[in-house]
Amino acid sequence: MRFVARRLGFFLVTLWAAVTLNFLIPRLMPGNAAIAMMSRYKGRLNPNALHALEIAFGVNAHQSLVHAYFTYLGNIATGHFGTSLTFFPDTVAHQVLQALPWTLALVGVTTIVAFVLGTAIGLVSAWRRGTVLDGALPPLFVITSAFPYFWLALLAIWLFAIKLGWFPESGGYEVTTTVGWNWTFVTDAFNHSILPALTIIVTAIGGWILTMRNNTITVLTEDYVRMARAKGLKPWRIMWTYAGRNAILPNLVGFAMSLGFVVGGAILVEFVFNYPGVGWMFLQSVENQDYALMQALFLLITVAVLVAILAADVATAILDPRTRERG
Amino acid sequence: MKRAAMLALVVALVGLTAAACGSSKKSSSSGGSTSVTISNEQGTTWTCGFNPFNASVSFLSFGTEYEELTYVDGLKSGKTTPWLAKSYAWSNGNKTLTFTIRDGVKWSDGKPFSAADVVYTFNLLKKNPALDLNANWSVLKSVTQNGNKVVFNFKTAAVPYFYYIADQTPIVAQHIWTTIKNPTTYKDTKPVGTGPFTMSSCSPQVIKYKKNPSYWQSGKPTIDTVYYPAFTSNDPANQQLASGKAQWGSQFIPNINAYYLKKSPDNHYWFPPVVNVAVYINQTDPILKNLPVRQAMAYAIDRNKVSEIGEYGYEPPSNQTGIVTPTFSDWLDQGLAKKVDYNPTKAEQILQQAGYKKVGGVYQTPDGKPLSFTMINIGGYSDWVASAQLVQEQLKAVGIKVVPQNLSSQTYDNDVYTGHYQLAYDGNQTAGPTPYYELRSLLYSKGSAPIGKTAGSDWERYSNPQVDQLIEQYAATSDSATQHKIVKQLEAAMVNDIPVIPVTEGVDWYQYNTKDIAGWVTKGDPFARPAAYVNPDWGVMLLHLKAKQG
Numbered sequence: 001m002r003f004v005a006r007r008l009g010f011f012l013v014t015l016w017a018a019v020t021l022n023f024l025i026p027r028l029m030p031g032n033a034a035i036a037m038m039s040r041y042k043g044r045l046n047p048n049a050l051h052a053l054e055i056a057f058g059v060n061a062h063q064s065l066v067h068a069y070f071t072y073l074g075n076i077a078t079g080h081f082g083t084s085l086t087f088f089p090d091t092v093a094h095q096v097l098q099a100l101p102w103t104l105a106l107v108g109v110t111t112i113v114a115f116v117l118g119t120a121i122g123l124v125s126a127w128r129r130g131t132v133l134d135g136a137l138p139p140l141f142v143i144t145s146a147f148p149y150f151w152l153a154l155l156a157i158w159l160f161a162i163k164l165g166w167f168p169e170s171g172g173y174e175v176t177t178t179v180g181w182n183w184t185f186v187t188d189a190f191n192h193s194i195l196p197a198l199t200i201i202v203t204a205i206g207g208w209i210l211t212m213r214n215n216t217i218t219v220l221t222e223d224y225v226r227m228a229r230a231k232g233l234k235p236w237r238i239m240w241t242y243a244g245r246n247a248i249l250p251n252l253v254g255f256a257m258s259l260g261f262v263v264g265g266a267i268l269v270e271f272v273f274n275y276p277g278v279g280w281m282f283l284q285s286v287e288n289q290d291y292a293l294m295q296a297l298f299l300l301i302t303v304a305v306l307v308a309i310l311a312a313d314v315a316t317a318i319l320d321p322r323t324r325e326r327g
Numbered sequence: 328m329k330r331a332a333m334l335a336l337v338v339a340l341v342g343l344t345a346a347a348c349g350s351s352k353k354s355s356s357s358g359g360s361t362s363v364t365i366s367n368e369q370g371t372t373w374t375c376g377f378n379p380f381n382a383s384v385s386f387l388s389f390g391t392e393y394e395e396l397t398y399v400d401g402l403k404s405g406k407t408t409p410w411l412a413k414s415y416a417w418s419n420g421n422k423t424l425t426f427t428i429r430d431g432v433k434w435s436d437g438k439p440f441s442a443a444d445v446v447y448t449f450n451l452l453k454k455n456p457a458l459d460l461n462a463n464w465s466v467l468k469s470v471t472q473n474g475n476k477v478v479f480n481f482k483t484a485a486v487p488y489f490y491y492i493a494d495q496t497p498i499v500a501q502h503i504w505t506t507i508k509n510p511t512t513y514k515d516t517k518p519v520g521t522g523p524f525t526m527s528s529c530s531p532q533v534i535k536y537k538k539n540p541s542y543w544q545s546g547k548p549t550i551d552t553v554y555y556p557a558f559t560s561n562d563p564a565n566q567q568l569a570s571g572k573a574q575w576g577s578q579f580i581p582n583i584n585a586y587y588l589k590k591s592p593d594n595h596y597w598f599p600p601v602v603n604v605a606v607y608i609n610q611t612d613p614i615l616k617n618l619p620v621r622q623a624m625a626y627a628i629d630r631n632k633v634s635e636i637g638e639y640g641y642e643p644p645s646n647q648t649g650i651v652t653p654t655f656s657d658w659l660d661q662g663l664a665k666k667v668d669y670n671p672t673k674a675e676q677i678l679q680q681a682g683y684k685k686v687g688g689v690y691q692t693p694d695g696k697p698l699s700f701t702m703i704n705i706g707g708y709s710d711w712v713a714s715a716q717l718v719q720e721q722l723k724a725v726g727i728k729v730v731p732q733n734l735s736s737q738t739y740d741n742d743v744y745t746g747h748y749q750l751a752y753d754g755n756q757t758a759g760p761t762p763y764y765e766l767r768s769l770l771y772s773k774g775s776a777p778i779g780k781t782a783g784s785d786w787e788r789y790s791n792p793q794v795d796q797l798i799e800q801y802a803a804t805s806d807s808a809t810q811h812k813i814v815k816q817l818e819a820a821m822v823n824d825i826p827v828i829p830v831t832e833g834v835d836w837y838q839y840n841t842k843d844i845a846g847w848v849t850k851g852d853p854f855a856r857p858a859a860y861v862n863p864d865w866g867v868m869l870l871h872l873k874a875k876q877g
Contacts, residue, residue, distance in 0.1 A: 035737060035741050035744060035781075036740075037382060037383065038740060038744075039737050039739070039740040040370070040736075041382065042736070042754070042755065044386075044861075045382055045460070046462075046495070047755070047756070047768055047774070047783040047784045048461055048462035050744075050781065051456070051462060051783065052382075052457050052459050052462070053457075053460075055456050055457040056458075056511050086371070087371075087376075087383075088381060088383055088512075089381065089511070089512035089514055090374045090376060098531055099372075099531070154562075162566070169566050170558075170563030171532060171563065173532060271559065272560070273563075274558055274559050276559075280372075280559050281372075284370070284371060287735075287737070
């Protein structure tokens with residue numbers, strides 16, 4: 001119990017620091033939202049529009065930084081994230097909620113799949129080290145992980161979408177389909193997610209394989225594994241429940257963090273594939289000096305990562321009694 | 328257990344992949360009805376708001392749902408076509424403009440349109456300055472209704488404002504907008520307009536427009552559906568054009584001949600020039616305010632080379648008068664245009680005659696300061712970065728050192744607006760129906776602001792009372808011959824004072840596919856500006872499109 005309380009206190013302090021930085025950093029950027037809008041529509045907006053935009057966005061309605069900070073804290077506490085200037089006059093909450101499911105589905109599922117597959121491959125190759133499987137899979141995926149993501153993605157688009165025509169090359173769904181919970185749309189959306197999903201998995205899996213394999217090899221030399229062998233347990237059982245369970249512990253925190261980062265989206269993935277998620281929205285908010293949207297997304301990521309780490313800490317404490325003891 | 332679950336997951340994934348592959352082929356043009364898909368990367372997903380006074384979404388509704396009083400063709404020196412107004416007339420020394428409003432026009436909800444809607448729209452802008460994107464009320468005194476006529480009274484003679492009032496202001500329905508509490512933050516998710524199309528469905532990824540069956544131009548439009556997908560990056564948008572999935576493009580496509588033109592004999596493109604991309608020169612800089620320095624720079628820049636290498640030849644070379652050719656050729660004073668040509672020898676002569684000395688390859692002012700400047704540029708525009716580098720090399724060849732600085736577009740604009748720069752490589756000014764609009768935004772000192780304050784135009788802080796006077800005189804005349812004469816005098820100021828150096832001509836990006844659809848804007852028939860992001864021109868274009876016969 002004390003362990004959890006201590007962790008919770010740490011969590012709150014980190015959260016406050018993150019929220020405050022989140023408020024300050026965007027405000028150090030030059031320019032303002034009205035000028036950002038003029039830049040975005042360069043040469044298309046009559047220069048006279050600047051005045052109208054400043055009024056609409058409240059650019060000259062100056063309030064002190066301290067006042068703004070406390071208004072901001074209050075709004076966060078009550079869940080009011082305000083109006084997005086990028087998607088003016090839509091609310092931040094509405095925009096984020098619209099984009100979040102796409103990201104959660106794509107990046108969330110692929111993160112889990114990459115972790116599960118990577119862990120399994122790592123475990124099996126450690127168990128069967130020296131075999132063809134161990135000689136082929138880990139090096140292969142370590143190499144694919146080392147590729148720059150955008151390059152691999154562009155290559156995949158060129159080969160599978162343009163040359164072979166197996167998958168659509170961009171977007172979350174075909175422009176002619178109607179959005180809704182019907183079979184055509186769901187299959188279409190799934191079809192559009194395959195290529196981005198595969199490229200994420202291929203680039204993310206290598207790290208999990210490598211760490212899991214190394215952890216397992218270390219664990220396999222432990223006495224309790226020898227003990228299990230001596231007892232005559234089935235090899236599969238030893239691999240999963242004796243070696244696997246202990247080898248996975250160091251990876252849990254890493255996995256929790258990557259789950260937390262899922263809500264930040266994958267900017268490169270969403271950019272290359274023109275995918276309607278939050279990662280790309282994040283980039284937009286920065287480019288357009290959209291404080292409200294930026295803050296909401298930063299906050300979302302911070303909270304998600306902190307919560308995931310907290311959960312991982314608790315999970316580790318449950319799985320591994322040693323971590324509960326104070327040194 | 329775990330192994331079984333894993334296996335099941337893998338099997339399921341593989342199975343679904345295979346199933347999806349099998350059913351992925353789908354044709355974009357279904358039989359019977361005609362549809363057009365637009366490919367125009369906006370770097371954003373759609374908010375599904377259509378408020379025509381919201382600068383970030385107005386291009387999605389102004390021209391299709393909402394319409395203008397009179398259409399002004401920017402590629403035909405402002406030739407007018409009656410639209411929601413049957414006719415217009417200037418009176419009272421060009422201080423009063425009267426429109427006669429068309430009968431028989433209906434809003435898309437069936438209610439009749441009338442002059443009262445027009446008056447309401449303009450008074451809405453007066454009451455909400457945040458909506459008045461063209462600052463109409465900086466010159467307007469009053470807007471009143473007189474039967475089916477609407478009378479605009481101006482503070483001063485305001486002929487150029489005809490373009491903003493007649494062509495650039497979308498007319499909205501009084502019966503809808505009176506019920507809206509805050510028009511500035513109004514989203515307008517179901518726009519009710521007079522236009523040829525209505526918004527039929529919208530998602531963050533695509534907007535679908537359907538034809539308005541009771542549109543006032545009988546028999547039009549003939550296109551049934553328009554798809555406007557949202558693209559957040561350039562490559563997917565270009566790919567849609569190359570594969571023929573999108574028929575109308577407004578895209579910058581690198582190596583367009585190989586990437587787009589060769590893919591199909593039905594693919595075409597045309598890039599009509601509309602506005603200059605220029606080197607802005609800060610006139611308040613202690614060295615740059617000396618004319619010989621600016622003259623030397625103007626002679627040293629090889630515009631043809633910048634156009635060919637920096638801009639792939641898509642953007643033609645400019646000339647020092649600031650008149651964009653061939654679009655506005657009949658406004659051009661040929662003699663003036665030839666006066667400042669590429670001539671590096673002459674550039675050095677000018678500097679030497681003015682007492683500048685070359686030390687270590689770089690000229691120095693008579694009091695010993697080197698001609699060394701920074702030129703800010705937008706790092707995200709790869710073609711402008713390349714062009715700025717060429718300009719740097721060419722100036723170096725005549726002993727003027729320039730250091731380009733690639734900035735984010737925001738930092739860049741902030742610096743240009745507030746005047747914190749020496750040289751800037753820019754195309755900030757907007758195109759107008761005649762060259763006057765661009766020249767005014769470059770030269771009119773009353774649109775400028777002191778260094779440190781945000782200027783809406785004249786970013787190089789040029790100030791010449793005679794030029795200001797000419798610009799005001801133009802506003803007072805609707806006589807074309809007088810207008811041409813004044814513009815030629817402004818050209819002389821551009822050539823003699825060199826406040827900016829036009830380098831290349833910015834164009835409307837435009838690609839079109841003629842496989843199933845005809846009626847496109849062509850070089851021979853420029854009935855509208857052909858980029859999909861130009862309002863209300865894109866509505867005019869969509870009205871002309873039709874299914875190809877046979």
